[in-house]
Amino acid sequence: MPPPRSITILGGGLSGLTAAYKLSKLLPSSSGSKITLIESTNRIGGWINSQRHEVEYLDPDRKGEVISGEVTIESGPRSIRPRGSEGARGMLRLLKDLDLTSSILPILFSHPAAKNRFLLDPSTSHLTALPTSPLSLLSSNSPLLKGLLPSALKEPFHPQIQGVSDESVDSFFSRRLSPAIARNLASSMVHGIYAASSKDLSVRSAFPSLWDAEQKYGSVVVGMLSGGSPSKKSKAEVEREEEELGELGRESKKWSLYGLKGGLSSLTDRLYEEIQRSGNVEIRSNEAVKSIKSLSPSQTSQEGGNGMVEIETTQGKYTTDHIISALSSSTLSSLLSDRQSLSHLDTNPYTSVGVVNLVYPLPPHQIHPAGFGYLISRSDPSSNPYGVLGVIFDSTAIPLSTDVRGITKLTLMMGGPYWSSYSPNLIPPGSNEELIENSINHLNTVFPHLRGVEPILKLGKINWDCIPTYTLNHGQRLRDLHRHIRDGEWDGKLSLVGNAYGGVGLNDCIFSSEGVVKELMKGSKVTGLERWETWE
Numbered sequence: 001m002p003p004p005r006s007i008t009i010l011g012g013g014l015s016g017l018t019a020a021y022k023l024s025k026l027l028p029s030s031s032g033s034k035i036t037l038i039e040s041t042n043r044i045g046g047w048i049n050s051q052r053h054e055v056e057y058l059d060p061d062r063k064g065e066v067i068s069g070e071v072t073i074e075s076g077p078r079s080i081r082p083r084g085s086e087g088a089r090g091m092l093r094l095l096k097d098l099d100l101t102s103s104i105l106p107i108l109f110s111h112p113a114a115k116n117r118f119l120l121d122p123s124t125s126h127l128t129a130l131p132t133s134p135l136s137l138l139s140s141n142s143p144l145l146k147g148l149l150p151s152a153l154k155e156p157f158h159p160q161i162q163g164v165s166d167e168s169v170d171s172f173f174s175r176r177l178s179p180a181i182a183r184n185l186a187s188s189m190v191h192g193i194y195a196a197s198s199k200d201l202s203v204r205s206a207f208p209s210l211w212d213a214e215q216k217y218g219s220v221v222v223g224m225l226s227g228g229s230p231s232k233k234s235k236a237e238v239e240r241e242e243e244e245l246g247e248l249g250r251e252s253k254k255w256s257l258y259g260l261k262g263g264l265s266s267l268t269d270r271l272y273e274e275i276q277r278s279g280n281v282e283i284r285s286n287e288a289v290k291s292i293k294s295l296s297p298s299q300t301s302q303e304g305g306n307g308m309v310e311i312e313t314t315q316g317k318y319t320t321d322h323i324i325s326a327l328s329s330s331t332l333s334s335l336l337s338d339r340q341s342l343s344h345l346d347t348n349p350y351t352s353v354g355v356v357n358l359v360y361p362l363p364p365h366q367i368h369p370a371g372f373g374y375l376i377s378r379s380d381p382s383s384n385p386y387g388v389l390g391v392i393f394d395s396t397a398i399p400l401s402t403d404v405r406g407i408t409k410l411t412l413m414m415g416g417p418y419w420s421s422y423s424p425n426l427i428p429p430g431s432n433e434e435l436i437e438n439s440i441n442h443l444n445t446v447f448p449h450l451r452g453v454e455p456i457l458k459l460g461k462i463n464w465d466c467i468p469t470y471t472l473n474h475g476q477r478l479r480d481l482h483r484h485i486r487d488g489e490w491d492g493k494l495s496l497v498g499n500a501y502g503g504v505g506l507n508d509c510i511f512s513s514e515g516v517v518k519e520l521m522k523g524s525k526v527t528g529l530e531r532w533e534t535w536e
């Protein structure tokens, strides 16, 4: 079968842009195919949002000389991992393809940001370095890590779970290690990735390698020592991909993380430029989709095929052969009529994160220890009254040479489960000013020497409903959703990409968009959820 003649992508974030870019390369204008990207806002990039701001301050070391320059601020994701997920190599290939290799800012394993990650005990404001090796665990006397080493040594001897299809992250860690480790370590790890409660999150969907290790080896520790989950790709495929990456692939093995010069918007901006340059993608921004409807072949004038899709937007009605939805699953669900609704799109809740960026007129070493930043495990309002999830030491984590010298950039993240599932619930601040004030109060408690130092830049916003929480049996629901789209009224005319399904990381988003485009080019019916087809 040939690819669909017209494809419409909903959503102009990283996933939608990647799908449009890949299609624009594979379906040139001469092919007679039509590609459309619809974005409801007037900005392209979705949650990725890097902005440059002018700052100035008086340098106390130079008799009050005015120092001025720019800083790059991120209100969403800011770094990428070169490994650990199926899309990690795909992301590097995309950067190479977009000629962005020279913009990569690697953070080597030897860098303090890679070595030092902290946990904050909010009741004492004490920072504990997370262990980087079993040896460093031996020397740690932090109450937050108490019992970790003995629990890890005993873990292989705990019985394997039987007859259960899924479990929360909290329950998994409590059972395999200890309730204290589940509370202190697992909850903070979940805050830093999903901004959610570890009691709500499915371990099988969010951390499949942990679940698989227990299933395969009867132990997480043994599984990890055996090298983790084997890659689903064949050896030949891995070798071909590595060859394609060449020097970049070899170099990236030394990196713990990487950022991009100018921030991560360099990636979404370049994707946008390339799509525009291709001339075969119609970009309709500032146009909100109101509904989408599957039309059967008898409802269209088309001969043969599986019908079309009608899209109603704020600008009018169109028909298209195929839709790629890069929207959140709840937004997509709201576009469907009752008769054509798809099961499970609404099941997972989304979490909202308050993000505050502060710039202080002091160098990092005068404010915080060298490192990536800290996370805070689930804690009571008495010690963590604003529901802070963690703080990133941006100037050290991803140092940007374009930032003005002598300053420290910090990002505070708050809310998430504190605003939705923890009891007692905290109420999100009513204004960005209050969000900023709360963040400054928090920092003044952890770093008392900051009291009386006025930030030279203060930005705050709430990213409403930005990360989905994969609740128990997410995989089973995706299997059912896949079958429903493929065999039901939608008849395979809808593909799902983005962070709602197969992982919330940037690499996961690239991976899902690339996979869908590849299959569409072969003329296959693709829902984007094929991986879950055989889920048990």
Ligand SMILES: C=Cc1c2[nH]c(c1C)Cc1[nH]c(c(CCC(=O)O)c1C)Cc1[nH]c(c(C)c1CCC(=O)O)Cc1[nH]c(c(C)c1C=C)C2
Residues within 6 Å of the ligand: 075, 076, 077, 078, 079, 080, 081, 085, 191, 192, 193, 194, 195, 257, 353, 355, 373, 374, 375, 389, 390, 391, 392, 413, 414, 463, 466, 467, 504, 505, 506, 507
């Ligand atoms: C808006 C806030 C976000 C929080 N998590 C994410 C966002 C966008 C998504 C996310 N964060 C991390 C991962 C895993 C790595 C990956 O696949 O890319 C994902 C999917 C890890 C992470 N968390 C923070 C940073 C700076 C990173 C990247 C570096 C790393 O992998 O170690 C900080 C952080 N993110 C959130 C909070 C509350 C937080 C606290 C300091 C929520």
